[in-house]
Amino acid sequence: MTTLFIKNMVCNRCIMAVKSELDKLGIEPNDVQLGEVTFERELTGQEKEKFSKALVSLGFEMIDDKKSRIIEQIKNIIIDLVHHQDNDIKTNLSELLSEKLHHDYSYLSNLFSEVEGTTIEKYFIAQKIEKVKELLVYDELSLSEIAFRLNYSSVAYLSNQFKKVTGLSPSHFKKIREDRRKPLDEV
Structure with a gap:
């Protein structure tokens, strides 16, 4: 199980938007909640990059550092x-x-x-x-x-x-x- 953290998700519409982008990319999430998406498997570098670009177009961004x-x-x-x-x-x-x-x-x-x-x-x-x-x-x-x-x-x-x-x-x-x-x- 792997988790990606996402900045600027504040409501249920944000969750729906992220789910929709993942669906378009053909990536199956395990769960999508405010600020995080969990997957059953580790995403490939290419999948992560595509997902990151899709997030930015929606006003979100992936968070990499712990703080x-x-x-x-x-x-x-x-x-x-x-x-x-x-x-x-x-x-x-x-x-x-x-x-x-x-x-x-x-x-x-x-x-x-x-x-x-x-x-x-x-x-x-x-x-x-x-x-x-x-x-x-x-x-x-x-x-x-x-x-x-x-x-x-x-x-x-x-x-x-x-x-x-x-x-x-x-x-x-x-x-x-x-x-x-x-x-x-x-x-």
Whole structure:
């Protein structure tokens, strides 16, 4: 079994795109997940090169060094947690990352900061705020429901963090988004 690590995979469409490219190339993956593809066998140099070129055309790239793989795994765990699991964790982020990646959190934190120029915590907050924006635009949940869903201790804490990151209050952001939208019959 061999695993290739891929940078910039952030959603289920990314997984589908990678599967589609592998299918076009006639390469059978064992499994495709965010940031990684496993194969039953080692790919030939030519297969790897073709796959790498196909990935680049999609906005992805293969990751060869260990540090970059760890960074990408941290990002994928956070993205999956925030965007695909409704932040349903009862443990803290540092414990979760240490457990999943089998490294001490201080090592992960220092590596992430050194390579990305930001902290894991700030990256996590940025992902949560993106999810808040998405949920505000969908207009299906109240702010208190969004706060609960994303594990904020209160609506006030969510609002303060949202304003600190975006410069806008959640209600102002929502209003701006609504003002930009036109009904389909006016487009």
